[in-house]
Amino acid sequence: MTKEKKKILVANRGEIAIRIIRAIQELGFEAVAVYEKPDARSLHIRLAHESVLLGDGPRCDYLNIEKIIRAAQAVGAQAIHPGYGFLAENPYFAKCCEDAGLIFIGPTSKVIADLGNKVVARQIMADAGIPMVPGTSNLSQGRKGLDEALAFAAAHGYPVMLKATAGGGGRGIRRVDSDEQMTSQIPTARAEALAAFGDDSVYLEKLVINPKHVEVQILADNHGRTLHLGTRDCSIQRRNQKLIEIAPSMVGKPALLEEICRAAVKAAKAAGYTNAGTVEFLIDRDYNYYFMEINTRIQVEHTVTEMITGIDIVRNQIKLAFGEPLAITQEDVRPRGHAIELRINAEDPKNNFMPEGGKQVLVYRSPGGFGVRLDGIVYQGYEIPEVYDSLLVKMTVHGFTWNETVNRCRRCLHNFVIAGPKTTIPFYMNIVEEPDFIAGDFDTSYLETHPQLFYYDEDKSDVSKLSKFIAEIHHRKHNPFSS
């Protein structure tokens, strides 16, 4: 890489913007933040070298390709890092960057487009011989499509999943259990897909019941080399949104995981993949594994892989995007120990994880010590945005053994104090005490099958309540208990 000082625009907000800004700064480059007005106080702006106000938002300006490219050009940035969410997997955005002579930190627009189309992606993987959940291509329109669907269901049995071809991130998926449902669901699914993704294509997949969600982190340079950084397990989810991710997978079958990793590399190569990506698989109860999709972005849970491999994925993303060859070989990747990431959200788990938008973080006190990593946007005084996500901070802990890692997690949760909004912390406190989790035994049905996790005292902290009382005595000069 040349010695000249590069400038990279971070087209995102929240904790991932900070994560990327840190990597840019560690490379000796300059980071440019962009923001919408509701984010004017955000920490990511404070940390960047410079910042550009995109507009009033909310969300629309972070999604405004033209404004972002114009901002990059105005500040003289050479590259754009899209983070996750917003425009990260929008092939048109990648294409616009390419056309504007800006480096898009991610795979090419063509690869994003191919892999973003689930049916094309399935075709590529089928051709490469990657095991896949039985499924259809895009269903035809009208009666013909329904016949195709009913025939598929007859051949493979219910339940099946009806998926939007352009969907992703857990959205645009519905379960179908009968012919009647199929008949009624297809038109609804199409209408929704059109509204959400601008494309009404849908297809079917056989539903794998209560699988484990295992994914493989991939790094690929522009010079034909692809390697993997091992597995992650993201089975603990609510409504298809991940809450806890671990690395490596606890499936306990090294040969199987090795095979999955090799399949992931093969899949990435088949797709012509460059930069960092994630190949997602399902593992069923009989230890069959199936390709699900490739996520063409940095993922929230990349931290667990970084902790066990010692490899900075975001730093590699940037270097690869600037055309550098991979500086490591597959043999250099030696995962060590276990890592757990907990997404600490300002949400009420008891109330269906309802976000606590509008509330202020009155106290923020984070844990520290050996093997603890925090990636957050939160600070004392932070107001939970009503218009963006409710992720406050990701806590990633690393330990030599699984047991040590779980115990470290528990210790850190007890050291964490966040007062103001409700958070997922007390819920996680229950998880790290729960025997199945401690045994490393969980799949995507974990939350449903462990309803006891939702029983906890809202504010276990006596010191919070008592402090409030002391503040009242202090403030009110008249003390009702002293008269």
Next chain:
Amino acid sequence: MERIYQGETPAEVTRRLRQAKGYYITNTARDMSQSDYKNRILLHTDLLAAPSRERAGYFSLEITGGASIHVDLLRKQVDPFVKLQLMRQAMPTTMFQTLCRGVNLFGYRPYPQNVIRLTVREFAPYVDVWRTFDFLNYVPNMRAVFEEVALAGKINEPCICFSTGPEHTDEFYVGKVREILDVTGPDIILGIKNHGGLGTPKRIGQLVDALKQNFPDLSVHYHGHNTDGNDIGRVVAAVLHGATIIDASDAAFTGFYGPPPVLTIIQTLKDEGYEAIGIDEDAIIETSDTLTSQRPYYDQFESQIRGFQPTVQTHKLPGGAMGSSLEQAAKGGFLDKVPEILNKELPRVQRELGNYWSVTPGSQILWTTAVANVLSGERYGNPSGDLKNLLLGKYGPFPFYQPEEWIYQKVLGDDWRHVLETEGGLHENPDVDLAQEKAELHEKMGSEPNNQQLVLYLQHPKDAIAFFKFQEEYGMVHVLPPSIFFKRGGFEIGESMYFTDPQGKEHIVEFGPSPVDDTGVTRVFMNVDHYQRVYNFQPERQTSQNNQASVKLSKEEILDLASAGDVRAPFSGAVYEITVKEGQEVLKGDRLVVMEAMKMQTPILSEVTGIVTGIAVKTGGNLHTGDRILKIDLV
């Protein structure tokens, strides 16, 4: 002789008491707190004293009962059951004692049988010795408690309430004890409840002597108050004549109306050749050394009038009611009338109302009546509901004689004979539907109550709910030391305080500035364990019911306003009854509302003649001193 330890059976305890060579001591911490500190001594302080009190070797520690349960909830914000649990942890071998008002339990009015039984059952696991009394010495009123205590395997200590006067003869009391023994059987301790500290040492000696002559196997426990400064004399006389257990308290906290200091009694009786069984004098001295540093925090709760009151022999106000009565007089602005009330009116009312025992709730009736008689100028013109109930016999029969007919007429009206005939007599309160009460409590609390919470709710519905809500919001505030809990006027910037949370972990609080912003919001900055916390306070608004800025008014200002027809609350309390209507014409001295504070109902009388307008209160509403009650347009 060995001390008696917690956990021994009633039969074993009474057997050992009968054989005792010497005497045992009960540390009456609860009564000391109630009599001299308005019941406000905190659990925090009792826990500081616990290790040395445990080693002191008392027969028992009286730590609950009386008015303390209500005050725990209302003023100290501590769960009376949690208090007992924590005290038990700190004092595993000492028996705990309660004071139970029989059918009136720990409250002020008779309760249904099933409430009494449930209450005893819930408290019994924590309370070893049950001192039970009835202010009319009416034994049937105590029966349910006796039965439940026996069922729970705990020790019954039935009391005869003691007073003086021509009717209060040894024969009378011996008869009462026989009545009690007929109900309870022999394995009890008999309490002499000298709540006023009445009679001379000689008189107490005679009474104990008479009891021992008639019931040689009965162990007598003497309880007295030092109101006249002479209870040590009475205690000594009681022991010399055969009492086996006596009441006293720690010297560091002794005042004027509570029990006498324990060490003085030990020293005096030692010279008489009597040994205090199981007692470690060093531990008693250590307790007072520990408590000495705490006493200044309680200065504010000591009585408005200090000094011994030898006149108690005339007015007979019990030690446990001295503090609250004088507080009421101070808050009501009639401290100047107190000598007249105590020395003239109260003795007169006592004689007129049958010379019964001036103890809760009977003492409140006597006091309230005497106060109303003096303040209104018309004797028995403003009778309280409780006085009516007394005359109707709702508490039980008069022990010696009935009041004269003119009193019935004044209190119950001209058709008093009819009222007495139709409404009079002792009717057992019908059982309440406990499941339904529990459901109601569940709804009010927002969570499933346990039986302990139900018991508190059944006795003090409003205050228990307020306490449960308070605790949910602020947690276990009983861990706070008095230096924080009683702080008035706020802390200094830079000042730091420590407290230990319920898990035993110490925390440090440092106080920062409290700037006020443009909108009037105060931001209170505090460092807790070195992390900053900020608490926002809206500008103070009216918290009581009449939505009007509560202005701090002095007693004089309240009186001035009252004589202009603007009637304000003379003290903080609840509206018990509104006796006038909007537009009604009232005369000077007419009763407007009745307020209730602590256990006393106080009528608020009109200072002027006029028309009632703008009633700003509702029955049951809470008022702070100076809050508007109503207006009277002068005519």
